Amino acid sequence: MLPVQIIGAGVAGLALARALRLRGVHAQVHERAPHLRAEGGVLTLWSNGVGALGALGIDPLRDRRAIHLERATLWSSRGERLADIPVGDLGRRLGSPSVVVRRSELLALLAEGLPPEDLTLGVTVDALRHTDLGAEVRFTAGSVASGRAVVGADGLHSVVRSCLVGEEPPRAANQDCWLGVVQGDPGDGPPEGTTFGVVGQGRRFWLANAGRGELHWYAIVGGERRSAARDQGSLAEAFHRWPHGAEALILATPAESLRVVALHDRAPLHRWSEGCVTLAGDAAHACTPDLGQGACQSLESALVLAEALAEERSVPEALRRYELQRRTRAHLVQSLSRMVSDGSMPEDPVRCALRDLSCRLTPAARWVAALEPLLAPSGAPG
Ligand SMILES: Cc1cc2nc3c(=O)[nH]c(=O)nc-3n(C[C@H](O)[C@H](O)[C@H](O)COP(=O)(O)OP(=O)(O)OC[C@H]3O[C@@H](n4cnc5c(N)ncnc54)[C@H](O)[C@@H]3O)c2cc1C
Numbered sequence: 001m002l003p004v005q006i007i008g009a010g011v012a013g014l015a016l017a018r019a020l021r022l023r024g025v026h027a028q029v030h031e032r033a034p035h036l037r038a039e040g041g042v043l044t045l046w047s048n049g050v051g052a053l054g055a056l057g058i059d060p061l062r063d064r065r066a067i068h069l070e071r072a073t074l075w076s077s078r079g080e081r082l083a084d085i086p087v088g089d090l091g092r093r094l095g096s097p098s099v100v101v102r103r104s105e106l107l108a109l110l111a112e113g114l115p116p117e118d119l120t121l122g123v124t125v126d127a128l129r130h131t132d133l134g135a136e137v138r139f140t141a142g143s144v145a146s147g148r149a150v151v152g153a154d155g156l157h158s159v160v161r162s163c164l165v166g167e168e169p170p171r172a173a174n175q176d177c178w179l180g181v182v183q184g185d186p187g188d189g190p191p192e193g194t195t196f197g198v199v200g201q202g203r204r205f206w207l208a209n210a211g212r213g214e215l216h217w218y219a220i221v222g223g224e225r226r227s228a229a230r231d232q233g234s235l236a237e238a239f240h241r242w243p244h245g246a247e248a249l250i251l252a253t254p255a256e257s258l259r260v261v262a263l264h265d266r267a268p269l270h271r272w273s274e275g276c277v278t279l280a281g282d283a284a285h286a287c288t289p290d291l292g293q294g295a296c297q298s299l300e301s302a303l304v305l306a307e308a309l310a311e312e313r314s315v316p317e318a319l320r321r322y323e324l325q326r327r328t329r330a331h332l333v334q335s336l337s338r339m340v341s342d343g344s345m346p347e348d349p350v351r352c353a354l355r356d357l358s359c360r361l362t363p364a365a366r367w368v369a370a371l372e373p374l375l376a377p378s379g380a381p382g
Pocket residue numbers: 007008009010011012013030031032033037042043044045049123124125126153154155156157158159177261280281282283287289291292293294295296297298
């Protein structure tokens with residue numbers, strides 16, 4: 001039987017390959033980059049993402065490959081504490097913790113179970129063809145790979161998606177996200193196991209202690225502030241006098257570990273598959289990073305897709321089942337993420353004051369109740 005051809009060795013592609021392997025289905029992964037992605041800072045994997053990793057036989061807390069997240073705290077730019085969410089307690093109730101993990105570590109964990117001959121690096125897919133036996137992808141170098149199914153796990157700018165539904169640029173969030181990592185003492189930064197989010201006018205800052213003396217931060221600037229924050233110095237100025245040493249951390253970041261990403265998402269797509277070809281991860285359901293759910297949703301999709309491909313005799317039937325099981329939740333996460341992206345850092349000072357007040361008046365139990373359905377691993381209550 002032909003293998004499943006997976007395009008892209010990000011979270012979605014590697015998780016799918018691993019999930020298929022666990023079910024005895026042969027898959028081959030093709031990745032454009034010459035190595036698995038090492039940059040990209042840290043990710044929060046909430047209970048649903050960690051639950052999905054567990055179903056792949058991966059415990060990210062073993063050997064301290066990830067840090068157990070106990071508390072997520074939210075602050076105003078004036079330094080008031082707005083919320084303190086007991087993420088650890090919620091994880092214990094849901095039966096699966098939340099963690100902070102380096103992206104490179106997560107990819108390494110997912111790739112560990114795969115035979116090296118089934119992962120080809122440095123090859124770019126540029127075309128797709130439906131065949132009698134399934135589908136075929138063509139690489140820029142001219143070779144082809146045939147599969148009983150082809151899965152586009154090739155991210156936000158997915159070529160497979162363009163082949164299925166036509167060229168359509170991702171939606172801009174009108175925000176730049178700067179990422180940096182600083183080695184050293186956390187000072188008044190978060191202790192291990194706690195994240196600090198800070199919200200202000202048209203800006204946000206997020207800080208996590210990833211262990212091994214590494215502090216990872218994100219600084220998000222929106223609207224017109226993006227052109228003002230054009231380099232490390234002007235970005236630091238935008239966070240002058242913010243709590244937890246935001247300005248100093250930005251300035252202390254070595255240039256080689258500073259990156260900036262223009263944030264994008266995709267509008268919910270109502271059809272992910274055609275014939276024996278489908279999409280997974282950001283190629284299917286890219287969201288802004290505001291809820292920290294993109295990778296978690298990619299893991300959830302990988303599991304459901306692998307199960308459908310392993311159980312259904314007909315590939316188109318399997319892909320239909322996968323879409324039916326995953327689409328509503330993935331679309332909800334896309335829409336909620338976009339709502340937070342659009343609404344969480346207004347420029348207007350009155351709206352900012354109202355945001356801060358409503359966060360401060362929301363008891364921890366209400367935050368937990370709101371997060372629980374989103375974070376519940378498949379099969380867990382919620
Ligand atoms: C700033 C930021 C912070 C984030 N924080 C979080 C978080 O805390 N928690 C969370 O769950 N999610 C988070 N996310 C979202 C998360 O990073 C993505 O949802 C996730 O990486 C999607 O994985 P993927 O495998 O679908 O895509 P990708 O990770 O983009 O992988 C796609 C792969 O396909 C390869 N590829 C592309 N085109 C081709 C081609 N033509 N041929 C061959 N290979 C190709 C690429 O090189 C890449 O390796 C964040 C995102 C951003 C931008």
